[in-house]
């Protein structure tokens with residue numbers, strides 16, 4: 100083989116890898132059809148096409164490469180598979196594609212059977228249809244539609260019934276769903292707050308049969324949530340189901356819902372909580388009225404500054420919180436802390452509210468330093484989680500420490516420690532509670548720790 104031929108081959112390989120990295124599906128397909136041997140080859144970076152597609156979030160390219168039979172278990176010089184790369188960069192749709200347990204990935208990657216980075220409270224089962232919020236006529240018509248679904252909240256807790264599914268995805272609690280006829284008297288009461296949540300997402304047309312297609316011509320059901328101050332016991336009698344209740348401890352009880360229902364509750368509870376806390380205008384203290392299906396409050400005082408221009412006081416709040424898993428400079432230990440209120444032996448990631456005029460990276464560094472005395476260098480975003488207690492957005496990061504001495508802020512943290520990887524694996528995968536207990540899987544703290552362990556699972 101001449102050197103000219105060799106470089107032509109190399110050039111083709113680099114073109115192929117570049118197409119995968121850019122997400123150019125048609126070029127990837129053409130090159131593979133002509134030269135199937137390209138599929139698992141690595142370029143000078145030591146990365147395969149699948150790794151590059153996984154790095155840059157190109158789902159279609161990853162799918163095509165798998166279809167052509169590429170090897171998803173090959174590793175780069177840092178011993179990362181394409182799955183590890185997709186997970187690290189937060190491309191959960193690709194991680195899901197690569198991590199399906201059926202083909203043995205679960206054996207290699209302990210977390211592969213759990214949707215990576217699809218955090219609890221984050222599944223969107225409703226299409227929010229924000230454009231409809233200003234359409235009063237449509238909203239009113241939908242409120243009395245017999246297909247419309249209502250969730251009933253009392254004191255910001257949704258009515259649920261206890262079930263024993265035995266399946267963590269399905270949950271041990273189910274939302275009680277109501278129809279217009281069952282709640283129409285509540286809708287008339289001035290103290291009731293009713294918000295529009297969205298319409299049920301339709302299934303993809305290609306997967307539906309012809310009878311389903313005819314059905315889908317009518318609009319899918321619309322969902323609303325109601326918060327009422329009516330007597331809770333009387334409200335429970337409205338439900339046809341048994342074992343109904345309004346959970347007393349949202350922090351604990353709302354974690355028992357299915358992934359789908361948790362997503363709806365995250366949205367509903369945060370917006371309802373905003374209405375219950377912001378009934379007066381933050382600018383002039385005047386009375387306000389609800390608008391836009393519950394996504395706006397406007398001041399009734401015609402002189403109020405908040406009526407001129409756009410003001411964030413008129414819209415529902417989201418409070419950003421950084422939550423970080425701080426990794427020791429040796430790469431093999433992580434920093435976890437415990438608050439006095441935590442259950443015995445539970446340690447979690449450090450967390451704190453982002454302050455005005457602060458970047459996420461700075462908030463991670465400041466809160467870590469305040470709470471543990473540890474100085475942090477590089478910060479990497481991983482994934483986020485709506486946390487409706489009442490309306491936090493937990494922004495999950497990995498961070499690397501540049502100092503290791505711990506000095507806790509005793510006002511907030513009782514103890515913080517470096518935990519070796521082995522102890523974390525024992526607690527996370529073997530359920531060993533002798534050293535420490537990790538928060539439940541529904542928390543982003545748990546998922547960050549899992550992410551760190553899985554990232555390095557085949558090192």
Ligand SMILES: NC(=O)c1ccc[n+]([C@@H]2O[C@H](COP(=O)([O-])OP(=O)(O)OC[C@H]3O[C@@H](n4cnc5c(N)ncnc54)[C@H](O)[C@@H]3O)[C@@H](O)[C@H]2O)c1
Pocket residue numbers: 418420422447448449450451452466484486488491493511538542543544545
């Ligand atoms: N889902 C999870 O895995 C997870 C884990 C840890 C914490 N959290 C949530 O993150 C939140 C913040 O964490 P933290 O308590 O460590 O924060 P933090 O370290 O900033 O300390 C909290 C204190 O900050 C002050 N504060 C500043 N802005 C605030 C705001 N907008 N709302 C309330 N208090 C504010 C208050 O004095 C409060 O006591 C907690 O309330 C908790 O609900 C969730």
Ligand SMILES: [Mg+2]
Pocket residue numbers: 449450451452466470511
């Ligand atoms: Mg904190």
Ligand SMILES: [Mg+2]
Pocket residue numbers: 450451452466469470511
């Ligand atoms: Mg703090």
Ligand SMILES: [Mg+2]
Pocket residue numbers: 451452466
């Ligand atoms: Mg703080």
Ligand SMILES: [Zn+2]
Pocket residue numbers: 380381382383384385398399400403404405
């Ligand atoms: Zn006002």
